[in-house]
Amino acid sequence: MQIEIRDFNGSAEYFGTTGHQRWAEIADVLDNLTPQLQASDQAGKIGRPIFDPKGTNARLTVAADAAGWRKAPVPGDLRPFGKDWDAGKGAVLAEWQFSNYPFLWNNIIRSEAIFQSKAVVAPLTAPAEALIIVTKSGSFPASNSTLYFEQANAQIDTVTTLGVFEIPIRLVGLMVPKTSPMEAAWNVYAGRYAREAQTTIRQFDITWMKSTQYGNQAAAIHPR
Amino acid sequence: MQIEIRDFNGSAEYFGTTGHQRWAEIADVLDNLTPQLQASDQAGKIGRPIFDPKGTNARLTVAADAAGWRKAPVPGDLRPFGKDWDAGKGAVLAEWQFSNYPFLWNNIIRSEAIFQSKAVVAPLTAPAEALIIVTKSGSFPASNSTLYFEQANAQIDTVTTLGVFEIPIRLVGLMVPKTSPMEAAWNVYAGRYAREAQTTIRQFDITWMKSTQYGNQAAAIHPR
DNA sequence: AAGAATAGATCTACTG
DNA sequence: CTCAGTAGATCTATTC
Numbered sequence: 001m002q003i004e005i006r007d008f009n010g011s012a013e014y015f016g017t018t019g020h021q022r023w024a025e026i027a028d029v030l031d032n033l034t035p036q037l038q039a040s041d042q043a044g045k046i047g048r049p050i051f052d053p054k055g056t057n058a059r060l061t062v063a064a065d066a067a068g069w070r071k072a073p074v075p076g077d078l079r080p081f082g083k084d085w086d087a088g089k090g091a092v093l094a095e096w097q098f099s100n101y102p103f104l105w106n107n108i109i110r111s112e113a114i115f116q117s118k119a120v121v122a123p124l125t126a127p128a129e130a131l132i133i134v135t136k137s138g139s140f141p142a143s144n145s146t147l148y149f150e151q152a153n154a155q156i157d158t159v160t161t162l163g164v165f166e167i168p169i170r171l172v173g174l175m176v177p178k179t180s181p182m183e184a185a186w187n188v189y190a191g192r193y194a195r196e197a198q199t200t201i202r203q204f205d206i207t208w209m210k211s212t213q214y215g216n217q218a219a220a221i222h223p224r
Numbered sequence: 225m226q227i228e229i230r231d232f233n234g235s236a237e238y239f240g241t242t243g244h245q246r247w248a249e250i251a252d253v254l255d256n257l258t259p260q261l262q263a264s265d266q267a268g269k270i271g272r273p274i275f276d277p278k279g280t281n282a283r284l285t286v287a288a289d290a291a292g293w294r295k296a297p298v299p300g301d302l303r304p305f306g307k308d309w310d311a312g313k314g315a316v317l318a319e320w321q322f323s324n325y326p327f328l329w330n331n332i333i334r335s336e337a338i339f340q341s342k343a344v345v346a347p348l349t350a351p352a353e354a355l356i357i358v359t360k361s362g363s364f365p366a367s368n369s370t371l372y373f374e375q376a377n378a379q380i381d382t383v384t385t386l387g388v389f390e391i392p393i394r395l396v397g398l399m400v401p402k403t404s405p406m407e408a409a410w411n412v413y414a415g416r417y418a419r420e421a422q423t424t425i426r427q428f429d430i431t432w433m434k435s436t437q438y439g440n441q442a443a444a445i446h447p448r
Numbered sequence: 449a450a451g452a453a454t455a456g457a458t459c460t461a462c463t464g
Numbered sequence: 465c466t467c468a469g470t471a472g473a474t475c476t477a478t479t480c
Binding site for chain 3: 101192195218
């Protein structure tokens with residue numbers, strides 16, 4: 001998929017130097033990711049294609065695993081902050097975050113805590129030096145209140161101005177391709193939360209609607 | 225209801241002095257709140273009584289309103305952080321937070337931002353000086369992943385140790401009464417997310433189960 | 449009336 | 465196998 005990047009707290013420098021190899025791996029995973037779509041079950045838009053978090057999540061995890069990235073358990077003294085990061089390798093933590101928007105800060109806060117603690121958590125081989133957060137663009141039709149790139153960018157931008165966070169963060173946005181049609185995986189699930197999908201590769205026409213809150217345009221996605 | 229309190233960043237001092245009247249109002253609201261219960265719709269515990277966020281939220285908002293507390297819109301420059309705080313009066317902001325746990329940090333981060341900005345947001349009459357967060361105890365049976373007091377306390381405790389937040393926070397926990405039976409409102413809704421309830425006051429037996437993650441005991445609630 | 453956005457509600461999936 | 469707990473999914477309600 002096509003991506004956009006925003007860097008905070010020196011992460012451009014970090015991923016351009018020390019973290020170069022880690023980023024190359026994640027960039028490769030993202031580059032090879034096919035957009036995942038599913039049918040909405042929301043009143044008023046039943047059946048319309050929306051971004052599929054389950055399919056995306058599963059594929060990111062599998063592909064990152066192949067590159068040596070593993071779930072990173074939250075250490076005991078940070079237990080209140082949850083169970084694990086979605087992936088970690090070397091000195092870099094990563095989250096794919098497509099759930100509701102407040103998870104952004106849950107992810108950042110606990111990453112900041114581990115960053116400041118300098119603890120080495122398996123599978124990391126050194127204290128965490130940076131965090132990668134993968135989101136989808138707000139251009140994607142999606143379930144209500146799921147986090148999106150432009151929103152995350154605006155929030156992190158404001159808070160880093162406050163100067164309370166130090167951990168370098170590379171925010172990634174999965175973008176709707178500018179070229180129509182788009183080839184995407186169409187995932188059909190047995191139930192609303194089921195993880196097992198029947199997947200077919202299909203073509204979708206993209207049309208661009210008016211601009212939204214953060215200047216990004218909404219994309220309407222129609223099956224061919 | 226019975227409550228517990230945890231103070232961070234000097235909020236004990238604040239609510240004992242400058243913020244005394246504001247706290248007296250909220251304490252009164254909480255004191256007069258009847259526990260709100262509803263039937264779970266979760267597989268494996270269908271029909272069992274759980275904490276009712278909708279009923280609790282609605283009653284807190286109405287009672288706080290009667291004491292002059294109003295929704296506080298997020299100002300334009302903090303727009304990425306959402307629409308509003310649940311309540312505000314004078315120089316104090318309040319949230320009733322019974323949704324999923326990451327909202328805790330969404331609430332705190334945006335409050336910290338407004339605290340540092342020193343902006344005066346309607347209906348506040350001065351820059352925000354403190355934040356009250358009302359949660360329920362983890363002793364309550366509840367929907368999965370809804371925020372609970374002991375979890376919030378542990379997280380805030382860790383993060384205030386990092387020294388990145390300055391806004392005084394009073395965290396409130398709505399507790400399961402130690403005396404059985406408990407009188408509570410039993411709310412029946414037309415649908416899973418419906419806000420209109422048919423309410424009856426009923427008695428519930430409380431039995432205490434084994435301790436959980438943060439040392440609090442789980443309460444089993446049985447209709448008489 | 450329809451659309452967009454946040455807030456809140458609250459489930460299933462998965463793991464220890 | 466059940467229970468507890470987090471993660472993630474994703475809806476409806478409400479307001480603008």
